[in-house]
Amino acid sequence: MQNQTLPRKVTLFSQVKRSKGTWTPVIRRTAGGPDEKTTGRGNHRVEGQQQSICLSDCLTHNFKTVSGSCGKMNVVKVAAAFLMLLCLLLLAALIGLGVQYIQDQTSCRRKASQMWMNNVNLTADGQELLRSNSKMKDIIHNLSQKITRLQTDRNKLKANNSELMRDREDFKKQVFENARCSANWTQFGNVCYLYMKSLEKTWNESRDDCVSRGAQLAVISSEDEMTFISAFFSRGWIGLTDVETENVWKWIDGTSPKTKHWRVGQPDNYANEDCAEINEKEWNDLSCSSPNHWICNKKLP
Template identity: 30%
Template sequence: MCKGNSTGSDSVRIRRYKKATVYLVLQCVLLLEAIILLITEHRTKSNKFENSEEDFNKTKMKLLSDIHDMLNKKVKFENEIKEIIPKNLQLTEGNKLLSKHLREMDGWRCYQSTLYYISSEEKNWSESKQDCSKRGANLTIINSNEEQDFFKTHDNVWIGLNNMEGTWKWVDGSPLTLSFWASGEPDGAKECVVTSEWKTLPCSSTFKWTCERKPSIEIKNLSGIDSVKIRRYQAAVMCLVLLCVLLLTAVIALCVHIHTNNTNYTGDSSELLINITNLAEEKDQLLTRNTDLTEKTDQLRTKIVNLTEARDQLVDKNMQLAKEKDGLLSSYRDLIKQRDQLHQEKNELLKSIHGMDGWIYYQSNLYFVSSEKKSWTESRRYCAERGADLIIINNREEHDFVKKISANANVWIGLTDSEVEGRWKWVDGGTLTSGFWDPREPNGHRGENCALTYSPGWADYACSDLFQWICEKSILK
């Protein structure tokens, strides 16, 4: 019996052990699966971080390469800016030279890339040559038909041809090869030459002269290539700015992505973020420098535009001055013609004056001294019938002249106070302001209203008295 009870108890224990063994096996299996899962997840995360780190390093290297390329472009851009600056200085210097050239152009005339000066005064040949030397030029050398035609309107003007050494040479020592002698020239006894048709004259004679010289500067324009380069520089700056913005955006996005997906690697991420921040600061510095360079470029371009406009204004002013000078020369020639015409008319008038019986010319007026005697009114009528009037004495010189031509005789003059007693007026209606009265005159009151001149001075007499008279008329009327 005892044996039988023991057997039943053992069976129960064995079942319990079996259950416990199955449970432990299941636990081990679960733990093993958990360990495998953890190991797998750890390896996955490690590989993922390694891949992320590798991608970041590649990105970092690419960014560094882009920054290096951008620095090279910046250096290239700065070099091109340095090339623009000398051109800007050259343009400024050109404008200064143009202003100086305009100041030197006073009296000069440009023809076929040569400046010519025609003097307004007259000198001998040697003095003319010295004047040209002072102006940085020399007496004109005529080497072509066109140049000879240019001087056709200028007669009797010294040129740089002479025979002082026995042969005809120009002032620069070159021999005469092309000539435009007038008929019967050259005369070997005379050593210097004037235009327009060449004539030989003594070098001591005085004439106008002509100088010639080359312009002191040549105006240069900026080429179209320079303008294209400036536009390219602007486009390059804009592209660099956009590239920097994109790179900065990519770096920030990459930093955020790495920081979000790698929180377990804070130390490495912090170090990478610091590097990215440094790169961003370098980019900002580059952007600032590029912005400064862009502003400088815009300033230089504006200055170039302003200098170009100033140069165009100076060129326009030069052309306007040349036109004004041509107009003045034309007016000068017209005035010379008018002067010659007036001289001719004056000579003809003087000839006609000499033919007028009894009339005397003095200071653009004609005077007639009568030989008979009449009253003041009849004397004035006589003068009026001959387009004249009784004389009006305006100054001491004319008073002395009247005394001279009248031989101090008593002669009526054109002065009366017949309208208002004591208010003496000339026959042209002018009021007497000062006269040459005899100290005792006038003294006739209402009975003596007409004036005459005699040896002591003027005196008033009755207008009905009979005296000689003097008529006066202007030759300009």
């Protein structure tokens, strides 16, 4: 018994674009008719013709919409190509991100190492600063103690100085209140001075006059006394001579001068000058026989 099948028709729809931008559906028919037998061989031929028609349409790019297996094949291929392209893009992005990650990790490690070294250096510097600060504190403490001791010593010196000033004032009061010099005499400390400026005598005569008044030709024993005499007396004999030994000057009480106030170039022993006078705040040697004013002094009892 022969197998009979109904005639198979495959209708393919395509659209033909017209000149004004419209599309018109076109019907295609595949091979096969009412007398064609549906043998295995005939089926293969029909399927081959359908595939060739679909491939022809796809290759000619006429943008025709087909039905059946041809349309499914195009969709799968496009989807596969799109997925492959997407996979390639993702792979490239992953590779780029991996390279960037490795570079970032390397940079981070390098920066971390540098920060660690900086931290080590800062720690060492901080410890050195702490040691220096400790030393400075010790120095400041020692200086503070020294300043305190110095202030204490200064206060003691001030107290002693104040006490000495009071003692000196008390002493001056006692001297001036209890032992006054006679009239025409000038007192300095506990010594009275008489300046004979209205008369002139030789050195020996002046000495004798002072002795008759219970005094002596002025003996100057300190800088303060010399300053005082220079302020009150301009010129006159003083009790200084080298009569006994040339160039060995002594006071009339036998003592040697503690301070010397010779004028520049004096004593020069010009014309046998063996006696001394005070002249404008300085000493000068002069002939003992020359007339001159004189100065007497005597200590208060």
